[in-house]
Amino acid sequence: MRATLALLSAATLAAACGSEHEFAKVRRAAIERRAPASSSAAAAASAASSAVASRAATTASAAVNSAAAAATTTATAAAATRTDEASAAGIKDPAQECAPYYYPPVGALIADGVFPAIWEIASLSTAKPDVTALFQSLNSSIPNIAPKGTPQGDFASVQYDGATDPDCWWTYRQCRTPKREGIKPDVYNVPTPDTWGLTYDDGPNCSHNAFYDYLEQQNQKATMFYIGSNVVDWPLEAQRGLADGHEICAHTWSHRYMTALTNEQAFAELYYSKKAIKEVLGVTVQCWRPPYGDVDDRIRYIAQSLGMQTIGWEDNTFDYEIATLSRATVEANYNDILKAAGNGTYSVNGTIVLSHELNNDTMSLAQEYLPKIKAAFKHVVPVGVALNNTAPYVEPGYTYPNFAQYIGGTTTMSLAAPTAASTDISLSLPLSTGATGSVSATVAYASATNSGGSAADAKASGKSAAGRVQPGGFAGALVAAVVGAVGAGAMAVML
Numbered sequence: 335m336r337a338t339l340a341l342l343s344a345a346t347l348a349a350a351c352g353s354e355h356e357f358a359k360v361r362r363a364a365i366e367r368r369a370p371a372s373s374s375a376a377a378a379a380s381a382a383s384s385a386v387a388s389r390a391a392t393t394a395s396a397a398v399n400s401a402a403a404a405a406t407t408t409a410t411a412a413a414a415t416r417t418d419e420a421s422a423a424g425i426k427d428p429a430q431e432c433a434p435y436y437y438p439p440v441g442a443l444i445a446d447g448v449f450p451a452i453w454e455i456a457s458l459s460t461a462k463p464d465v466t467a468l469f470q471s472l473n474s475s476i477p478n479i480a481p482k483g484t485p486q487g488d489f490a491s492v493q494y495d496g497a498t499d500p501d502c503w504w505t506y507r508q509c510r511t512p513k514r515e516g517i518k519p520d521v522y523n524v525p526t527p528d529t530w531g532l533t534y535d536d537g538p539n540c541s542h543n544a545f546y547d548y549l550e551q552q553n554q555k556a557t558m559f560y561i562g563s564n565v566v567d568w569p570l571e572a573q574r575g576l577a578d579g580h581e582i583c584a585h586t587w588s589h590r591y592m593t594a595l596t597n598e599q600a601f602a603e604l605y606y607s608k609k610a611i612k613e614v615l616g617v618t619v620q621c622w623r624p625p626y627g628d629v630d631d632r633i634r635y636i637a638q639s640l641g642m643q644t645i646g647w648e649d650n651t652f653d654y655e656i657a658t659l660s661r662a663t664v665e666a667n668y669n670d671i672l673k674a675a676g677n678g679t680y681s682v683n684g685t686i687v688l689s690h691e692l693n694n695d696t697m698s699l700a701q702e703y704l705p706k707i708k709a710a711f712k713h714v715v716p717v718g719v720a721l722n723n724t725a726p727y728v729e730p731g732y733t734y735p736n737f738a739q740y741i742g743g744t745t746t747m748s749l750a751a752p753t754a755a756s757t758d759i760s761l762s763l764p765l766s767t768g769a770t771g772s773v774s775a776t777v778a779y780a781s782a783t784n785s786g787g788s789a790a791d792a793k794a795s796g797k798s799a800a801g802r803v804q805p806g807g808f809a810g811a812l813v814a815a816v817v818g819a820v821g822a823g824a825m826a827v828m829l
């Protein structure tokens with residue numbers, strides 16, 4: 335049966351995508367902050383900006399990291415003291431932390447046209463020839479699945495076969511086991527019981543020092559899903575995540591709904607987020623999380639071809655909606671997960687939980703809840719640790735603890751210092767998927783691969799009658815709000 339996907343109004347979607355709005359605000363702020371240069375750093379920044387502008391990037395991109403040009407005298411003074419990861423980590427006033435600054439290695443890369451414009455949908459329009467060639471070598475083997483809806487997540491006009499969910503579209507009904515052969519299933523939980531897989535998305539946030547200081551004091555590591563545009567905007571803050579011993583994964587370049595993008599855009603979103611982390615932190619990540627969870631077999635295939643395992647979540651705090659849901663509602667969501675730890679829900683598998691370093695509210699709530707999480711769960715660990723993934727990056731020199739070591743108290747093993755490149759370096763990518771039909775062994779996550787075709791996603795098929803999306807698995811008011819807004823008889827898309 336073919337059916338029209340739900341009639342999510344623009345207003346409903348706006349309510350469901352708070353973080354998108356936050357990013358738009360930040361983009362505007364970055365542009366508004368630009369002011370005449372008043373120091374030599376600022377002059378250098380200006381030069382970088384012009385170089386960027388002259389290759390016809392957007393005004394937004396000129397604000398990136400060139401931003402020492404921004405700002406007041408005070409902010410410039412703070413920026414001047416921020417020369418490396420450690421000095422950036424030492425800034426404790428959030429306003430100072432978020433003062434734009436110029437970091438020469440990244441400024442040079444921007445001037446060289448290595449990255450697309452920040453916060454714009456990535457494409458290959460200004461790509462170096464090797465990147466375009468890489469895409470061309472891949473494009474013909476990408477599953478032939480049409481883009482869905484809009485990059486803002488409006489799926490109202492999408493025609494989709496809900497009965498068979500042929501694309502294993504997570505947003506439709508949380509499918510996680512690909513229908514196409516050779517594509518790895520998503521990681522969304524951990525094999526260790528009574529474990530909270532700790533993840534924070536949308537960083538690095540410029541004001542994260544208090545939160546990261548707290549994690550450091552608690553000797554607590556997490557999996558951090560970094561947005562490429564934030565990494566380029568706040569390079570020293572991104573380096574802190576690695577230096578502190580967190581596990582770093584990618585979260586796309588501009589944080590859009592990936593299933594809406596063309597092959598080229600989806601490739602560029604994934605490629606450039608991985609590239610930004612490599613150039614700024616010096617490591618090649620092998621994991622990513624789709625913004626809003628929005629992924630299907632076409633997007634999974636592209637990610638896997640770029641050597642990245644898709645990581646979702648089992649439980650959602652909905653903290654990214656804190657401004658509209660209220661703090662109390664998000665606390666109730668946290669509390670539900672804590673309660674479930676007491677009734678055997680996680681006695682076989684542990685959970686991976688979605689939470690954010692999006693802004694001060696989500697970070698302060700995360701901080702407040704960490705002791706409660708540690709009280710309710712036996713173990714609170716990064717995803718890679720629960721999976722014994724001791725070599726999360728392609729580069730040697732970074733050895734993370736396995737699960738036994740971590741819970742035994744060794745939470746950091748061997749970590750090379752983060753080092754930004756000042757000239758363009760190429761990514762080492764497996765690209766062995768698809769064209770050859772084999773699955774790359776260099777992806778350390780989840781060794782199981784889907785045997786193909788007929789594998790239905792048990793969770794999804796058990797939950798949904800044809801044509802009607804069930805709000806399975808989600809806690810909190812958002813689901814009710816979305817379902818309510820859509821109304822009886824229509825089909826809803828859960829975010």
Ligand SMILES: *[C@@H]1O[C@H](CO)[C@@H](O)[C@H](O)[C@H]1NC(C)=O
Pocket residue numbers: 473474476478597598
């Ligand atoms: C990639 O392949 C798709 C068809 O699968 C095609 O529509 C598209 O034009 C190709 N893109 C490029 C840039 O070649």
Ligand SMILES: *[C@@H]1O[C@H](CO)[C@@H](O)[C@H](O)[C@H]1NC(C)=O
Pocket residue numbers: 670671673674675677678679
């Ligand atoms: C466990 O607790 C959670 C949260 O209160 C609840 O949603 C779930 O249904 C409970 N499960 C069982 C098996 O009691």
Ligand SMILES: *[C@@H]1O[C@H](CO)[C@@H](O)[C@H](O)[C@H]1NC(C)=O
Pocket residue numbers: 523524682683
């Ligand atoms: C544990 O998780 C795996 C997927 O990671 C799943 O296949 C299995 O069914 C889960 N077991 C239980 C008892 O939920």
Ligand SMILES: *[C@@H]1O[C@H](CO)[C@@H](O)[C@H](O)[C@H]1NC(C)=O
Pocket residue numbers: 356357360539540541564692693694695
């Ligand atoms: C980072 O957090 C600050 C403080 O809450 C917030 O104002 C800002 O919008 C966040 N930045 C991004 C890029 O989300």
Ligand SMILES: *[C@@H]1O[C@H](CO)[C@@H](O)[C@H](O)[C@H]1NC(C)=O
Pocket residue numbers: 428694695698
């Ligand atoms: C951040 O949140 C904490 C806890 O709610 C609050 O005490 C603090 O004033 C907030 N900081 C800013 C800069 O808003």
Ligand SMILES: *[C@@H]1O[C@H](CO)[C@@H](O)[C@H](O)[C@H]1NC(C)=O
Pocket residue numbers: 525720721722736737738
């Ligand atoms: C992790 O390693 C331990 C031995 O140190 C083993 O018992 C456990 O099964 C491994 N877990 C996974 C997910 O491989």
Ligand SMILES: [Zn+2]
Pocket residue numbers: 353535536585589625626
């Ligand atoms: Zn996100």
